[in-house]
Amino acid sequence: MALSYQKEDGSDLQLVAKIDNANIVLHLLKTISFRETATVCASANGLKVTVEEGKTLQANAFIQAEFFQDYHIKEEVLTFKINLWVLVECLSIFGSRSSPGMSAALKLMYNGHGSPLVLLLEEGGAVTDCKIVTRDACESLDFNFSSDRVVNKLIMRSECLREVFSELDQSSAFLSFHITTSPANLRLSTSGNYGVVQTDIPGDSEMIETFKCSSATSHSYRMSLLHTTFKALAAAQKVSLRVDERGFMCLQFMIKAEGNEIAFVEFFCCPEEELMD
């Protein structure tokens, strides 16, 4: 069945990637697995897995080529759509926790358009062979978020934001971000069933590493969309928050994977339109 794929070099495959610890890939994918379908885009740089929520939110997880012990790609870019939840299930087939010394080795294989994504996982002599059906990839959203149009940028440690997010009033539909220059402050406010709650994080807090604010911005985002970032926030060490002139927010989470590799997961979120009354 999978014997044809078990060539030593896999030279006739479009994409072959080998990694010693599958948990790195697994944990990254778990942070964005709020939707079932993901688009995988493989290039010479590595794998980019994209999950979208309607047309309002996009999450990208980057698994760089440097993570892999072995990474060969024939085409320039390979894209396909895959069931992310199935992929996560397969990757965690040996359990998602790795005991020291024992970790599942992963070999990813893909042979171009129409062929399934093949995973070979091996741990302690046991080998699992998974074939996941792939579909044609649709065009990913391009939020057109460019660094030169960023108005405000903050980099902070994730513990602070984690505490703030855990205490948010969940009955509120929207979460507003107000960034002001003087005093340098990030204010998150919710308006829920029981009143208004405002959380102020001053720019000089020891948790904020960078606070670059060129002009005061104030935008609201849907709470349900921001909820999708909670898993990534829980795993991250640092968060970078950027708002551009249209109010689009980009949250980048720096996640330290096992083995001291640094991976990034980013979320793009659309602001709520202010209705003109």
Next chain:
Amino acid sequence: MKCAITGVNIKVFARSIHSLARIGDELHVEPRVDGVSFCTVNSSRSAFASFLYGESFFSQYESGVDAPSGSCSQSSSLQSDAQAVKCKVAMKAFLGAFKSLSNVEKSVERCKIMVDEACSKLLVQLVCRYSVVRNYHLPFIECETLAAVYDESSCPYTVTSPSRLLSDVLVNFQPGQDEVSFKVTPTSASMRNYVDDEPDLTKVIRTELQLENDEFDSFNIASDGEVVFNLKELRAILSFSEPCNLPVKACFSQPGSPVIFGVENKPLFECKFVLATLIPTSVAESQAGTANGASLNTTINNASTALKEKKTRADGKHHVVEHHQPEMPHELDAFDPCVPDNSNLGLNSCHQPPRKEPGSESDDIPLMARSIRALENVKSTEGYNRHSTAERQPANGSTPSCQAQSPARNSLLRRHVEESDMAVLCDGVSVDRTRSPLRDVAEEIRDLGAIDDQLVMPNDVPPEAHSPPLKKKRKHFLFYRCFNSTYNPAEATLRSDVLAPDSDPED
């Protein structure tokens, strides 16, 4: 009103809010000269809880009330900060600020509460670590003072107990248990679950714990008393007092009057929970089913083991119920092995037939089985009396037979039936030898139906190894007329009143 809380007091305050949240849906905030009172009442108005925080609890306090010696510039002019407004906010809203107690402990450094009358908002400001500041703007409604009508000083019964004791006691009750009955005598106390409306009392688990008066911090009980209140509310009190390690003071009077639980740490805070009480009905928890023998066993054994380390005696203090048939004196000793002589009995009955010393052979048979066996022989011509005794055995006066029994058995013997229940029944069933036999039978059936369970389980002793015979006896008992040779239809004398007319049309 403006106040600030710092340090460990924040956690105490948060816990008090959680405790209040378990009672009511609206939090009343009332600033006074000497402190602030946070109180609530539940929707059915059967529980009132209040926490009064003194000025020393706060690191900063401005009541806004016109105080004689207060800084006039603040209180007399129309200032915007400290206004003595009595207001109420939604409990959930206020609780939202102190949602997670662990987070509060970890991250909150200072808590400020301010009444902003201009915007009708109560502001709760939490200054947290990492310089993060959280502001909660909660809309409030102005209201009048919320006060419960009670008089603590007039309560004849006062018991102060360590919170630990009460929570150990409450652990033994089923989680869904609503009401508990707290019964006191001058030397002891007992807590048991109170079942009022269960139609099938054989399905009910009954729990009872006995406590000695030396386990309490203070025990001012002049005479016997009882109070029935809601367990959930007591748990709310304990969730606050136990982490603080403070004793709980309970004051109550007769059934029906409220019971007042107080926890205080003057001058920092003072907490009062006023709970309405039930008047125990005659169809009380005394009727327990045989079917639950096994579970009763477990529950009671658990209760007993929980308290075992506090108890030094396995014999002795227990309450006993007697059922006996005046016409069968030789059966009487089967009922109660632990009553040595008649003089100790509190007699409620009309008859007190002579009885022999308790036989040792009856010790091994559960009291209930014995009583049923005795009742099998009820003559249809006679009514019968039952009288119960809620009787205290002096520790050294108990019979050797009692002491010879195993501790487990003795713990099972700690039952008591509502003295009042039995008294009522006793009064209802009187002996009248002059009545006609059939009439007696009819009355007996009626009475049996009403007090059936009482007879079956006079002593609430679950049959251990003797269940099969018990069932047999019960069957015999229920259908006693089938097995009774005394009723002979041929010999029945005619009644004057027709019980049921002929269904066949005569003509």
